Amino acid sequence: GAVVSQHPSRVICKSGTSVKIECRSLDFQATTMFWYRQFPKQSLMLMATSNEGSKATYEQGVEKDKFLINHASLTLSTLTVTSAHPEDSSFYICSADKGLQGNEQFFGPGTRLTVL
Amino acid sequence: DQQVKQNSPSLSVQEGRISILNCDYTNSMFDYFLWYKKYPAEGPTFLISISSIKDKNEDGRFTVFLNKSAKHLSLHIVPSQPGDSAVYFCAASAVGNNDMRFGAGTRLTVKP
Numbered sequence: 540g541a542v543v544s545q546h547p548s549r550v551i552c553k554s555g556t557s558v559k560i561e562c563r564s565l566d567f568q569a570t571t572m573f574w575y576r577q578f579p580k581q582s583l584m585l586m587a588t589s590n591e592g593s594k595a596t597y598e599q600g601v602e603k604d605k606f607l608i609n610h611a612s613l614t615l616s617t618l619t620v621t622s623a624h625p626e627d628s629s630f631y632i633c634s635a636d637k638g639l640q641g642n643e644q645f646f647g648p649g650t651r652l653t654v655l
Numbered sequence: 656d657q658q659v660k661q662n663s664p665s666l667s668v669q670e671g672r673i674s675i676l677n678c679d680y681t682n683s684m685f686d687y688f689l690w691y692k693k694y695p696a697e698g699p700t701f702l703i704s705i706s707s708i709k710d711k712n713e714d715g716r717f718t719v720f721l722n723k724s725a726k727h728l729s730l731h732i733v734p735s736q737p738g739d740s741a742v743y744f745c746a747a748s749a750v751g752n753n754d755m756r757f758g759a760g761t762r763l764t765v766k767p
Contacts, residue, residue, distance in 0.1 A: 583691070583701065634699075646744070646757040 542566055543635045545647035552623055553655055560618045560650045562633030568613035569635035574606075577630045577649075589616045623654040658682045659747050661758035669766055674732040676761050678745030681726065685747040685756075690719060690730045693742045693760070702743070703730070735765045 542565040552558050562572055571590050575583040587608050589595040595608035605627075607619040616635075620627055632649040660679045668674045678688075686707040691699035705712040705719045705728065712719050718731045732739055745758040 583699065645759075648756075 543569075543633065543645045543647040545631075545633055545650050547650060548648060549651045549653075551653045551655065554624050555622055557619055557621045558623055558652060560620075560631055560633075560652075562616045562618070562635070562647050564614045564635040564645070567635075569616075570613065571636040572610055572616040573634045573636070574608060574616070574618050575632045575634070577632060583632065586618075620652065623652070625654045628652055628654045657759075658685075659745055659756045659758040661743075661745055661761045663761050664759070665762040665764070667764045667766065668735050670737055671734045674730075674735045674739065674763055674765065676730040676732075676743050676745075676763065678728045678730075678758055679726060680728075680747050680756075682747070682749060682756075683726065684749040687748045688719070688721060688728050689746045689748075690717075691744040691746060693744065699742075699744055732763075735763075737765045737767050739763060740765050 544563045544565055546561045550558055571588060573588055574586045576586050577583050585598050586601045586606060587595040587597045589608050589610040591610045591613050597603050605621055607621060608616065610616040616633060618631060630649050630651050633647045635645050658681050663677060666674065666676065687704065689704040690702040692702045693699040703712060703714050703717050703719050705721050707723060710721050716732055719728060721728045728745065730743060740763055742760045742762045744760045747756050
């Protein structure tokens with residue numbers, strides 16, 4: 540199988556603080572990981588593509604300095620929401636790709652961020 | 656706890672024929688369902704969605720059917736085209752909780 544975990548599953552923080560979300564591929568190496576944000580009743584919005592050992596590629600409109608992504612190893616990518624504000628409250632989902640041609644992408648369970 | 660299940664990991668159909676991808680869920684609180692399509696080395700893209708107040712939603716060649724009593728939904732693609740070859744993910748979200756749960760995906764191969 541291919542399992543992707545996210546931690547924490549839920550986080551509540553005060554405005555102005557930074558929050559780190561971890562995405563781990565538990566039983567495979569992920570050359571590429573994706574970070575998504577989901578708004579209520581809307582489809583996923585791709586925020587950035589993260590490749591191990593290189594800088595993340597951000598989608599247009601996503602602030603690089605706001606959403607820091609680090610893909611330090613083939614099993615771990617982190618998303619840090621810096622100086623969080625209430626409008627950053629959302630559901631963040633990561634997914635991991637084994638990097639093989641035609642391979643499926645595996646989703647994490649998501650992280651619910653609430654900024655007070 | 657796998658609340659959304661896609662029991663067929665792969666499906667192969669001939670070009671021009673109908674593709675039917677199935678999805679089952681266990682949480683009766685789910686009220687919104689989505690299908691995503693993913694090409695290799697790319698992120699998934701939204702395809703079509705359906706609210707629980709409907710039992711059918713159509714968009715061009717794509718139609719999603721929802722059977723609430725059976726907790727089952729399906730995506731129909733007709734006619735299928737080789738460019739439809741991809742992995743399709745089913746997702747669901749619950750009333751009052753916008754967090755989504757994804758199925759494991761079904762790889763569709765449309766042969767010319």
